[in-house]
Amino acid sequence: MVVAVLGTGIMGAPMARNLARAGHDVRAWNRSRTRAEPLAADGIDVATAPAEAVDGADVVLTMLSAADAVLAVAAEALPAMRDDAVWLQSSTIGIDATDRALELARARGVEFVDAPVLGTKAPAEAGQLIVLASGPVTALERCRPVFEAIGARTLELGDAGAGTRLKLVVNGWVLGVTQATAETVALAEALGLGAERFFEAVEGGPLDLAYARAKAAVMADENAPTSFGLALAAKDGALVVEAAEQAGADVPLARAVAGRLREGAEAGLGDEDMAATYRLSRAGPG
Numbered sequence: 001m002v003v004a005v006l007g008t009g010i011m012g013a014p015m016a017r018n019l020a021r022a023g024h025d026v027r028a029w030n031r032s033r034t035r036a037e038p039l040a041a042d043g044i045d046v047a048t049a050p051a052e053a054v055d056g057a058d059v060v061l062t063m064l065s066a067a068d069a070v071l072a073v074a075a076e077a078l079p080a081m082r083d084d085a086v087w088l089q090s091s092t093i094g095i096d097a098t099d100r101a102l103e104l105a106r107a108r109g110v111e112f113v114d115a116p117v118l119g120t121k122a123p124a125e126a127g128q129l130i131v132l133a134s135g136p137v138t139a140l141e142r143c144r145p146v147f148e149a150i151g152a153r154t155l156e157l158g159d160a161g162a163g164t165r166l167k168l169v170v171n172g173w174v175l176g177v178t179q180a181t182a183e184t185v186a187l188a189e190a191l192g193l194g195a196e197r198f199f200e201a202v203e204g205g206p207l208d209l210a211y212a213r214a215k216a217a218v219m220a221d222e223n224a225p226t227s228f229g230l231a232l233a234a235k236d237g238a239l240v241v242e243a244a245e246q247a248g249a250d251v252p253l254a255r256a257v258a259g260r261l262r263e264g265a266e267a268g269l270g271d272e273d274m275a276a277t278y279r280l281s282r283a284g285p286g
Contacts (some may be wrong), residue, residue: 001025001145004057006050006073007091008036010226011117012063014124015090015150017042022149029053031069051080059146061088066235067097074101078108086111086139088146090131092171094239095246098164111139114160116167117151120227128152134162165243172240172254174211175233178274179257181212185219186281195220218275230277231270234261 001024005016008030020026020042029047030036036046047053054060054077064070070091081087087105089098089112098114105112113135123129131147131154133140140156147154157163185195195216202208218224237258244251260277269276 001058002027002056003146004029004047004053004060004077006030006053006060006062006077007064007069008039009063009065010121010228011124012061013039014121014127015061015063015129016044017125018127019146019149020044022145024145024149027053027057050077053077054081054085056082057085058082059086059088059143061146062091064091065232066091067093067100071097071100071104074104078104078110081108081110083109086113086142088113088115088143090115090117092116092167092236092239093164094168095161095164095243098161102160111136111142112160113139113143114163115143115147116163118167118170121225122227123152124150131155132157132163132166134158134164135160168236168240168243171236172244172251175237175240175257175261175274176253177209177211178215178233179260179277181215182219182275182278183281184212185216185278189282190284215275218273219278222279224273224275226271226273228274229270230261230272230274231265233274233277234258234265234270237261 003019003024004027005012006029008016008028016026016028016039027045027047028036028039029050040046050073060077060081062070070093087110089101102112113133115131115133118130127150129151131151133154134157157166184198188195188198199213240254241258244254264277264280
């Protein structure tokens, strides 16, 4: 297949590489071309504009940081896409923007698949993402070779938009666990115990959580590489709260977590891993 990947950041670049390793003809584009240029060493054509990347592509995969970027790039890419191409939208952009993307695809006459992914940098590099795919059955079938290249498992969820809804549900859980871990570690340290005592207490029981252990390790190492940036986590937290409010669910914990992540981004921690929210708790109030 010919696959265009629009957006080659922490997630998009390894996804593009895995597509190329699977034998697909991959074109890549990124707003900052310097971030896409290393992909040329993997046999990937680096385009100078979205329209150039999508010309002749079977599938156009968008993996960008926010809704505004996705919709702006789509406005450039859609006119240049083949009539029988599929737009595979994998960015986390929320319900309203996903509905808008679907409208744009319908107006252009191309099939649209809403397929955000679960996983961060390491799973993306290993091709072990979980794909939350939703859209027309025919379009999902055409995208399966892409799903197989980038993911370990694909959930097919029905009409477009279901993937985004499930991603928000999972993100609410992930962000909540990250914030709870940050506060637990900070409290243990403040009481003179250390995180290791907490994990020793819950080891092997139902409260033991591998994800919490992994994030605690990142919290202990301020030089740890960014797996998922705190600014992006704050954006996702806001999308979770927005979706809950629109659906009539009361989520005070999600609101508090979203506010805390926003506070971290405003404090200059946005480019660091979202585990950096721990540093706010470690510093204490004010």
